[in-house]
Amino acid sequence: MTVRVICDFDGTIAEKDMIAAIMREFVPSEAEPIIQDVYRGKKSVRVGVEEMFRLLPSARFEDVAAFAKANTIVRPGFQQFIHTCGKLGWKVTVVSGGFDFFVHPVIHSLSTPVDIYCNRLDLRGPRCEVEWAVPCDATCEGGCGLCKPSVMRSLDDGQTSFIVIGDGVTDFKAAREANYVFARARLLELVREQGIPASPFDTFYDVDGAIQDGGSSLYDYI
Ligand SMILES: [Zn+2]
Known part of the structure; x- marks a missing residue:
């Protein structure tokens, strides 16, 4: 076995949920309703995460990655x-x-x-x-x-x-x-x-x- x-x-x-932390840092007002819908089961994780990342311009990726690295405990x-x-x-x-x-x-x-x-x-x-x-x-x-x-x-x-x-x-x-x-x-x-x-x-x-x-x-x- x-x-x-x-x-x-x-x-x-x-210790923390990094997707939510990223969204609250970079696109807080647009992402918050999606975070809440996923948390309450009104939206699937798949759909909610896809929608949230589409809020982020690809050009900001290096900033997002640096934020994630600095904030992971x-x-x-x-x-x-x-x-x-x-x-x-x-x-x-x-x-x-x-x-x-x-x-x-x-x-x-x-x-x-x-x-x-x-x-x-x-x-x-x-x-x-x-x-x-x-x-x-x-x-x-x-x-x-x-x-x-x-x-x-x-x-x-x-x-x-x-x-x-x-x-x-x-x-x-x-x-x-x-x-x-x-x-x-x-x-x-x-x-x-x-x-x-x-x-x-x-x-x-x-x-x-x-x-x-x-x-x-x-x-x-x-
Ligand atoms: Zn499945």
């Missing part, structure tokens, strides 16, 4: 957690609805190899166009943007246990397919309502402590 950890980026590895314990997964032979896959220009610098600064799924921007036109890395497959009800359960299905060889780590609504479809979940914020409420096996976490030291404790309830499920 292989153990594969599927880890969200925004609000999980990074990594949740404490992440490096130690990655190191522990490596020692256990667990594969870590970062699956992010975010973008290469803010995900890659954080992950590439680590010494342990980690697979990354995230999106990129097409800057050839006057405005930023989103290129989704993994659209929804036929099993998903759609609207994800980058579809996390589709990524998991593509990685599932029938011999793999999945641990999902996340914080938000976009992680919930992945959490339903997981053997075990580490959750914070809105995702914690959702997995508890559904009775999905899960532990809360605040920092990655919490997750690391659980996986280093052979008596943890996690090991009843993976």
Whole structure:
């Protein structure tokens, strides 16, 4: 049996949601209604994120990337957690609805190899166009943007246990397919309502402590 950890980026590895932070910095009044519609489920993540990036002229990309780099705070314990997964032979896959220009610098600064799924921007036109890395497959009800359960299905060889780590609504479809979940914020409420096996976490030291404790309830499920 292989153990594969599927880890969200925004609000999980990074303490804040970078897409919302970018929009509130560069196009606050135009983006805010879209942010609210996505948050309330009135607009899909896919449509909302595409609309927000179209508000940004491609010529401003270097400013946006510099802002993102300067404003990313990594949740404490992440490096130690990655190191522990490596020692256990667990594969870590970062699956992010975010973008290469803010995900890659954080992950590439680590010494342990980690697979990354995230999106990129097409800057050839006057405005930023989103290129989704993994659209929804036929099993998903759609609207994800980058579809996390589709990524998991593509990685599932029938011999793999999945641990999902996340914080938000976009992680919930992945959490339903997981053997075990580490959750914070809105995702914690959702997995508890559904009775999905899960532990809360605040920092990655919490997750690391659980996986280093052979008596943890996690090991009843993976
Ligand atoms: Zn989907």
